[in-house]
Amino acid sequence: xxxxxxxxxxxxxxxxxxxxxxxxxxxxxxxxxxxxxxxxxxxxxxxxxxxxxxxxxxxxxxxxxxxxxxxxxxxxxxxxxxxxxxxxxxxxxxxxxxxxxxxxxxxxxxxxxxxxxxxxxxxxxxxxxxxxxxxxxxxxxxxxxxxxxxxxxxxxxxxxxxxxxxxxxxxxxxxxxxxxxxxxxxxxxxxxxxxxxxxxxxxxxxxxxxxxxxxxxxxxxxxxxxxxxxxxxxxxxxxxxxxxxxxxxxxxxxxxxxxxxxxxxxxxxxxxxxxxxxxxxxxxxxxxxxxxxxxxxxxxxxxxxxxxx
Numbered sequence: 001x002x003x004x005x006x007x008x009x010x011x012x013x014x015x016x017x018x019x020x021x022x023x024x025x026x027x028x029x030x031x032x033x034x035x036x037x038x039x040x041x042x043x044x045x046x047x048x049x050x051x052x053x054x055x056x057x058x059x060x061x062x063x064x065x066x067x068x069x070x071x072x073x074x075x076x077x078x079x080x081x082x083x084x085x086x087x088x089x090x091x092x093x094x095x096x097x098x099x100x101x102x103x104x105x106x107x108x109x110x111x112x113x114x115x116x117x118x119x120x121x122x123x124x125x126x127x128x129x130x131x132x133x134x135x136x137x138x139x140x141x142x143x144x145x146x147x148x149x150x151x152x153x154x155x156x157x158x159x160x161x162x163x164x165x166x167x168x169x170x171x172x173x174x175x176x177x178x179x180x181x182x183x184x185x186x187x188x189x190x191x192x193x194x195x196x197x198x199x200x201x202x203x204x205x206x207x208x209x210x211x212x213x214x215x216x217x218x219x220x221x222x223x224x225x226x227x228x229x230x231x232x233x234x235x236x237x238x239x240x241x242x243x244x245x246x247x248x249x250x251x252x253x254x255x256x257x258x259x260x261x262x263x264x265x266x267x268x269x270x271x272x273x274x275x276x277x278x279x280x281x282x283x284x285x286x287x288x289x290x291x292x293x294x295x296x297x298x299x300x301x302x303x304x305x306x307x308x309x
Contacts, residue, residue, distance in 0.1 A: 063276075063280065064081065065272055065276040066090055066273060066276035066277040066280045068086070068087065068090070068272075069084055069089055069090075069273060070089075070090075070273050070274070071084070072084055073271075073272040074272060090276065091277045091281070093274055093277075094261075094274050094278050094281065100257070100260070102253065102260075103256060103261070106257075107239055107285075109172070110175050110179075110245070111238040114176055114180055114234060114238040115231050115234045118182050119185075119231050119234065122182055122185040122186045123223070123227065125144075125189075125190075126185075126186050126187075126190035126193050127211075127215045127219065129144075129190045130194050131193060131201065131215075131219075132211065141190070144183045144187065145183070145187055148184045148187060159244065160248065162178075163177075163248060169248060170251045174249065175244065175245050175249060178244060179238055179241065182234060185230050185233075188230060189223075189227075189230065192223060192226045200222075201214055201218065201219075204218050232289065232290065232293050235289065239285070239286060240282075242258040242259060242262075246259045257282050
């Protein structure tokens, strides 16, 4: 009796819903970052919680001090929660004694101009270092990397002499132009352009595109998360910059917010509530900007070499 081999039918694998796959991917990522064991993950989360509290406590203290009266701010017994309750006296005093709307407008205009120019120049320089060949390319890139370790404070005197020779002191250009030099952003964008596939550039060249068309129409649209992250970091640095705007301008109408806040002083010594209220007002726009664009920062770090990927 001959035996016949019958084909064996296997049931199709059940389709996994996208939501289930996403949850599984998140769990795998959590295991990779916090460990496989339950005890390891608990210890890691506890350590992260402690570090978060260590970071948040000074912030909470600064916020509470800003809403205290000067008497409560100087009270060592009730150092955390005020004895007489919260008040807006520090904010109103700073607002009345200074010209905060003008200082905020100047800071925004200067920070926005510095951000646009820095991102554009750094992106073009990064593309040139990454995708073009020219004489002295390696040496110039080495100088750019070496400039990263130069403290900006060492450049204050050369910048001042340069602005003086160009008759640009006490102008917006004097505050903006020196801050647009950002070697670290050139390095970051160069490494980002290195990570993009060269096949896109080759396909664009077959269609007749030149360097500018490839840069503007092919690579920049793919670099939006990275450009957004670079723009946010540059904007925050320009907004918080105190030394160079303080040195390059003496006109009260050109004061930025960090420079203007230092001019709000009291005859009775240090006023802690007013100082903290000024700091909160200066940091509030940056918090708003970060909240709106934080996903771009996270995405840029997760998809590039900045996150160790």
